[in-house]
Amino acid sequence: MSEFWPVHEECLPAWIHSLNCLGIAPDLLLNRKMVRVKGSPLDLYNNLLTGETYLWHPGERHQIAERINDAGYDLILANSFQGVGPSFYKQLFAPILGVVHHYPELERSDLDDFSRDWRKPSPGATRHPLKPMVLWPFVQRHWQRNLEWPSDVRAAVGCLFPTTPPLISRCAKPVGDQTHSSTIDLCVPGGVNFNNRDYGSLVRLLTPEIAAGVRLVIPGGGKRPELERLKQLMDSAGLSTELCLGLQGLPAQAAEARVDYGQYAQAIANSDVILPLFRAQSRYMSKSISSSVSTAISHGVPIAMSFQESDLYRIGYHFGDGGKRFATEAILADSLSQRDRLHHHFLSARRQNRAAAALHTAHNTRVLTELIDALC
Structure with missing residues (x-):
């Protein structure tokens, strides 16, 4: 589970809690500046289960990408999949679940680069599937109605709720x-x-x-x-x-x-x-x-x-x-x-x-x- 930016990390406990319900304790990639300045939102919760935590800053993106690829993860949950974030995630080989917080910041070209990712890759392909997600159903509906993207792309957009039980x-x-x-x-x-x-x-x-x-x-x-x-x-x-x-x-x-x-x-x-x-x-x-x-x-x-x-x-x-x-x-x-x-x-x-x-x-x-x- 990755947060590329020093923002939106308040949503991570909800994703971790839901994955824990499935018996998954994810490893984490967190922005070093965020942790240094604001602390980690995960410290506010008693029983979230996680594995290894990587701290990084933009100058280390290539080294971190290599480390993630070498680890052979089955799935990357990419929080804040927008802005320049996709350029980082393009380096990764695992399937990507991209959480889009503000979809106008996700460029059409970013999804075009992942064009094959709406289907299972052919044998020997180096890229793996991508699925975009938004938060709350009304954003999902707005995306599906208003984006001039292929219908299979619009229909593929799902939604999650960034809510952690109190x-x-x-x-x-x-x-x-x-x-x-x-x-x-x-x-x-x-x-x-x-x-x-x-x-x-x-x-x-x-x-x-x-x-x-x-x-x-x-x-x-x-x-x-x-x-x-x-x-x-x-x-x-x-x-x-x-x-x-x-x-x-x-x-x-x-x-x-x-x-x-x-x-x-x-x-x-x-x-x-x-x-x-x-x-x-x-x-x-x-x-x-x-x-x-x-x-x-x-x-x-x-x-x-x-x-x-x-x-x-x-x-x-x-x-x-x-x-x-x-x-x-x-x-x-x-x-x-x-x-x-x-x-x-x-x-x-x-x-x-x-x-x-x-x-x-x-x-x-x-x-x-x-x-x-x-x-x-």
């Missing part, structure tokens, strides 16, 4: 936990990026009366301009940045801040509700997913989504009954006036998160079984 997480709260403090912690996960998340709309909703009853948790890092923009926005509204971990950990003169996985996950698990804050026409509603959803499910934290969003992500509950922004407005209104109702909703949502995690694992295990049989 039972094996060191950070997740027990399902029965409820918060009875005087404040409610609202968490906006992911890296700070104003193109992806509408922080401004949330801050505008946090009137002084409402803000007195909530704490805003923003556990992700980000680039300096984005973090400074967030600080300016929150300062202007009189909101505390105490729980904005990227701001707290931004070194002087540094171009960006990275947050340790342990701190990041614990901040999420200790929150009462996750706010995705998708922008209108967000790519997270068509071409790629937001990991905030799988993070919420994995850590057992309720997620405030509108009906449209929850239906798209197959979440069994939603907050409010209006448009996209109403989910957040409903949370804030209830935090002020109907706390008992809100706590009841949170408890129900936690239980449904557990059910979703179990269903996602069953789906992943079935899909991986079919793919391993087809590729190997």
Whole structure:
């Protein structure tokens, strides 16, 4: 199992857990920079079974490829199969299951180079099959409808859910936990990026009366301009940045801040509700997913989504009954006036998160079984 980039590694526990269910303990190839700066997300889980771990950086790609080929693996699960990643995986001889997180970053030419990989290779061929995967069914449908690629390529695209059951997480709260403090912690996960998340709309909703009853948790890092923009926005509204971990950990003169996985996950698990804050026409509603959803499910934290969003992500509950922004407005209104109702909703949502995690694992295990049989 390989993660070429220092990104998207939060999905690896879900793949490992599903493979463990099949009796497979995969070896790992991880980006050395990611592990050095943020730690490993695998350290957050108690009983994931893995084999040998390779750490690498881009200057070692040819040596690592030779080492992987010499090991004679039966299958490569390539996380982040996009961008320049395929140029690395073309060097490998084993069948490849390529997980595509944002398919516009996968070039047609990359799949053309793997053209024979949609069928079993002929005797003596040096290349082996490739199967692309995306995350969540709505991305699969969007790919199949919109890409001008051969029909057999479009039809071959499968999907996985990057969700790990909270039972094996060191950070997740027990399902029965409820918060009875005087404040409610609202968490906006992911890296700070104003193109992806509408922080401004949330801050505008946090009137002084409402803000007195909530704490805003923003556990992700980000680039300096984005973090400074967030600080300016929150300062202007009189909101505390105490729980904005990227701001707290931004070194002087540094171009960006990275947050340790342990701190990041614990901040999420200790929150009462996750706010995705998708922008209108967000790519997270068509071409790629937001990991905030799988993070919420994995850590057992309720997620405030509108009906449209929850239906798209197959979440069994939603907050409010209006448009996209109403989910957040409903949370804030209830935090002020109907706390008992809100706590009841949170408890129900936690239980449904557990059910979703179990269903996602069953789906992943079935899909991986079919793919391993087809590729190997």
